[in-house]
Amino acid sequence: MTTKRASATKTSIRRGTNLPRMGDFNESVVLDAIRRHKAGLSRVELAEATGLSAQTVSNITRRLLDQGVARESGKQSTGSGKPRTLLQVTPGARYAIGVHLDPAVITYVLLDLLGTVVARRSEPTPRGVHTEALLAGMAASVGALVEDSGVDQERVLGLGIAAPGPVDPVAGLVIDPPELPGWGSVPLRERLEADTGFPALLDKDVVAAAVAERWSGAATDSRNFLFFYLGTGSGMGLVVDDTVLRGSSGNVGEVGGLGAACSSRALVEEAIELGALGHEFTPTDPQDAQRSLEHLARIAAKGEPRAAGIIDRWGVRIGRGVTAAATLLDSDTIVFGGPLWPLLAPRLLPLIEPMVAESPFVKPVHATTVTTTAIGEDVAAVGAACLVLDRTLSAQPRSLLLA
Amino acid sequence: MTTKRASATKTSIRRGTNLPRMGDFNESVVLDAIRRHKAGLSRVELAEATGLSAQTVSNITRRLLDQGVARESGKQSTGSGKPRTLLQVTPGARYAIGVHLDPAVITYVLLDLLGTVVARRSEPTPRGVHTEALLAGMAASVGALVEDSGVDQERVLGLGIAAPGPVDPVAGLVIDPPELPGWGSVPLRERLEADTGFPALLDKDVVAAAVAERWSGAATDSRNFLFFYLGTGSGMGLVVDDTVLRGSSGNVGEVGGLGAACSSRALVEEAIELGALGHEFTPTDPQDAQRSLEHLARIAAKGEPRAAGIIDRWGVRIGRGVTAAATLLDSDTIVFGGPLWPLLAPRLLPLIEPMVAESPFVKPVHATTVTTTAIGEDVAAVGAACLVLDRTLSAQPRSLLLA
Known part of the structure; x- marks a missing residue:
């Protein structure tokens, strides 16, 4: 007879970590450090700033260079010894789309790796329109944003959506928003994923704004x-x-x-x-x-x-x-x-x-x-794109935990 | 000439991680899981709950058994196949001291690994007494608490202090507390560390209470x-x-x-x-x-x-x-x-x-x-001890980051 032991899987248990998670995390840490220093960082400085060994930094920067995410950007004189090569992020190596669903206006932005807005469009939020038309319109706008920017689709990491609360980020939808009649029943994230082909994330507008502010640090x-x-x-x-x-x-x-x-x-x-x-x-x-x-x-x-x-x-x-x-x-x-x-x-x-x-x-x-x-009026749309950058590229200790 | 690059070490850069950190973290994850299941967990259940591989769980439980922190506690029938050995925390393997400095009363508790109070004493908070007498009295009380409990000093992980705010947890002191005249100038944590020989932590009383609640989960x-x-x-x-x-x-x-x-x-x-x-x-x-x-x-x-x-x-x-x-x-x-x-x-x-x-x-x-x-009136003192248990034994993703 099997003993009933349901409590063994209760959620309060932390997940462990493993080597691949550790590798990904350290890569994010190095990329984060380079990104935050627009003038570039040397490998020696990277090891100092992150606490990682010279060997680990060297392996990771090699991978980042191979992926085209980082580039070498000149030499730094150190007084004595040979000059150090500086590393910088390649802004156009990856992009993210941000969509801000506001009751008055929907804003679409395309951000590069440094968080610069490289394309933008906005449209009045449709009212009294059928769900299917809403979704088709948004997917078309996302497509047009990327198309008009001339950016290679393959370089777009994904799409973030910022919406007024209450939201359900797990189901990826807005819950009965008083100012957005009809939207409450739309499985927004899932449908935009399907219709645009980009993986999507949804969060509350104020959460997205905070993510943008933390990502930019401006x-x-x-x-x-x-x-x-x-x-x-x-x-x-x-x-x-x-x-x-x-x-x-x-x-x-x-x-x-x-x-x-x-x-x-x-x-x-x-x-x-x-x-x-x-x-x-x-x-x-x-x-x-x-x-x-x-x-x-x-x-x-x-x-x-x-x-x-x-x-x-x-x-x-x-x-x-x-x-x-x-x-x-x-x-x-x-x-x-x-x-x-x-x-x-x-x-x-x-x-x-x-x-x-x-x-x-x-x-x-x-x-x-x-x-x-310092991000301006589009902070929620920029934040929506930053949800993607942050999830994909940021060094979050939580990302170390096994799924 | 050396270029000035002070910004390379700015605090917003995350630290990386390495193998020893990963090993310690996974050990904490396993110990945490066992601790939260007083009836015991099998190695198979541990692997399921933590996401760690069977091999990693096996290595870690071996270490925990060797250290005496965990013990085997009977068999679990699984219906088919051979019965699984259950693992439990050994409550008396480690202890922590908690001190709650309240303006009315100072409470001292000794907790075992399961968070059970195994010894307690309390004294009215001295008023109008010299700093040196205050500290000597507290150190003596800590000594008496451990002595009277009969617990081996070697098994005591450390001492936590919960104090009314505002506090300075980094310097380890209370800042000009209105209800505790004279205490504001006392380097409480440092002096108690020196006088008792136990490593010490200080946090605000309400923070300690939250740590206690999370640690106990009761x-x-x-x-x-x-x-x-x-x-x-x-x-x-x-x-x-x-x-x-x-x-x-x-x-x-x-x-x-x-x-x-x-x-x-x-x-x-x-x-x-x-x-x-x-x-x-x-x-x-x-x-x-x-x-x-x-x-x-x-x-x-x-x-x-x-x-x-x-x-x-x-x-x-x-x-x-x-x-x-x-x-x-x-x-x-x-x-x-x-x-x-x-x-x-x-x-x-x-x-x-x-x-x-x-x-x-x-x-x-x-x-x-x-x-x-469910912790009772001594929640801040229990929380003070939990600061030590939490810091030393809990699975905190932040603990993965290099110092």
């Missing part, structure tokens, strides 16, 4: 930062102990409980109610809401008191929210971004910065930097 | 939980994606920004002000505050309306705070514990549970379980 080198994203909705991407958090269902970053959530729709509704915007402005459709909000931001900048009041009150809620989250997570940096941020930053940044600096909760231990993403 | 198997700790102060330990978070300075878990912070001193002050407690109760000293709060909880339980109101209002703030944090971090479980929790749970649990269940932020994606730690 705005911050911090290992512990929050990314506050302002778009059709708002939320936070979280990086703690140098890791992008995802949580139990991939839905990290909801800021409703912190009082910092706000949609462009809610802001425009308030503005109409208070008379800051006339009734010709409507919040019914995400695209209308975005246009109305742009107008609100413009009149607030000119000093219209009701418009300024609406934005400032939201700014105070955001300031409290990021302070609470930064304290809870012991973050040393807060990055702001998303399509609405450039519009609102001139008013919100001078308001939020002192709130964070003067918080009694954060102060005693360390300062907290408040900054703006 | 209250939850969740990979994404919050530990809300109620003691002389309150705070949260955070586990996301199966990892205990520490943050940029080791000070994760401050709940002031969430409105959920409260000290026993503040509750007692409010109770005296509202007349729920007479002026014979004082909050001046953490020990007095604790005794006064116990009285407040007792009269609230009997229905004294002002006392009940004070505790319920705090409960609502805690409920809002844990809901906000669980939503932000996508946690599926909230664990409550700490010395004040048994006192307040009968009143707070029925209040907080529905707040979490009915939260509009958490609901759409998954349910959130609210539960009580």
Whole structure:
């Protein structure tokens, strides 16, 4: 009789690792190091920076050169001894596609290995269209993006999708999104994989933004930062102990409980109610809401008191929210971004910065930097592509574990 | 001339790994798996659960048996074929000491490999005493704890210290704690290491509590939980994606920004002000505050309306705070514990549970379980010892990275 021992496979057991995993990981570590030093690194510097032996570094760089992912890029004088050959990433060796599904607009980008956007297109998000037409349209746009760029399909690693929450990253779909009627039932990732031929990943937009920020490192080198994203909705991407958090269902970053959530729709509704915007402005459709909000931001900048009041009150809620989250997570940096941020930053940044600096909760231990993403308004689309780069090329200790 | 290339060693570069690291990691994985199955696991089950090859499992279990850390514990019938030998952890093979420095009381525990408390002592936290006397007293208590337990010193892996925040885990000290005058200048970890001869670690009390909960797995198997700790102060330990978070300075878990912070001193002050407690109760000293709060909880339980109101209002703030944090971090479980929790749970649990269940932020994606730690009032001291067990024996992917 077989003893019942179901608990033997419970999920809390860590998986082990083995030699092939180790080899892949060390290759990622070396590639990551080269990528982060655009001026190039010598083999000696690589061994120093990664802790790997000279022999291991030499084997790995040989493989990277053979694959065309890295290239030799000149000599570095060392004073005494013979000059060292520098290694750099070949930007065009690999590419990744990013798709940002926003309720107002769908943005498509193609990134090279250094995270540079080499092609971009965007289209208004279709409304009231059949699922099949939606998917066919997206697949066609992905195809056109790659086609128009002239990039060899074979060099495209895959396709990342950033979507508003709640998402189900495992099933690869969006769950009943209030601003995206009809999309809730679409097995988005699976269908785009099938229709485009590229392997696909899906994550929440704010998670993708945090991945982009960590991948690029342009705005911050911090290992512990929050990314506050302002778009059709708002939320936070979280990086703690140098890791992008995802949580139990991939839905990290909801800021409703912190009082910092706000949609462009809610802001425009308030503005109409208070008379800051006339009734010709409507919040019914995400695209209308975005246009109305742009107008609100413009009149607030000119000093219209009701418009300024609406934005400032939201700014105070955001300031409290990021302070609470930064304290809870012991973050040393807060990055702001998303399509609405450039519009609102001139008013919100001078308001939020002192709130964070003067918080009694954060102060005693360390300062907290408040900054703006260097990636621009497409940060979620860039982040979607970075999901692929990060999964495929980044040195994640978790990737060492056996599947 | 040497080119200046300081950026080559910037911290954002991941370290590589090597064979010895891999061997240690896989050994931890196997030990972890055996530990989590008190009834024992066969080698075949170990290979299945960890993904390691039969040969690797066989080599590792041989080493663990040789070290005395594991033992063979009977046969498992498999129906057909020969019965499989089961492996179990030898609880008394290794031990760890935990010290919880609380403003009211210092607790010392000795844990075996299975996390069972085999010895315990506690002493009121000395006040107005010289640093040297403080340290000498703590070192003597650690010595007495081990001595009285009869455990062989050689089997003690080390000593963990849990302290109220803010802490500096790198320097190993507490930073200007308001309730612990004089302690801020004590290089606690270094001095206890020198005076006891055991290697020491220091972490924040709420971080230690989360480590204890994850190590024991008694209250939850969740990979994404919050530990809300109620003691002389309150705070949260955070586990996301199966990892205990520490943050940029080791000070994760401050709940002031969430409105959920409260000290026993503040509750007692409010109770005296509202007349729920007479002026014979004082909050001046953490020990007095604790005794006064116990009285407040007792009269609230009997229905004294002002006392009940004070505790319920705090409960609502805690409920809002844990809901906000669980939503932000996508946690599926909230664990409550700490010395004040048994006192307040009968009143707070029925209040907080529905707040979490009915939260509009958490609901759409998954349910959130609210539960009580199974470790008891000494969870921070047990957690302090678990810091050592976790660091030494747990399978952490980060431990694979070269130093």
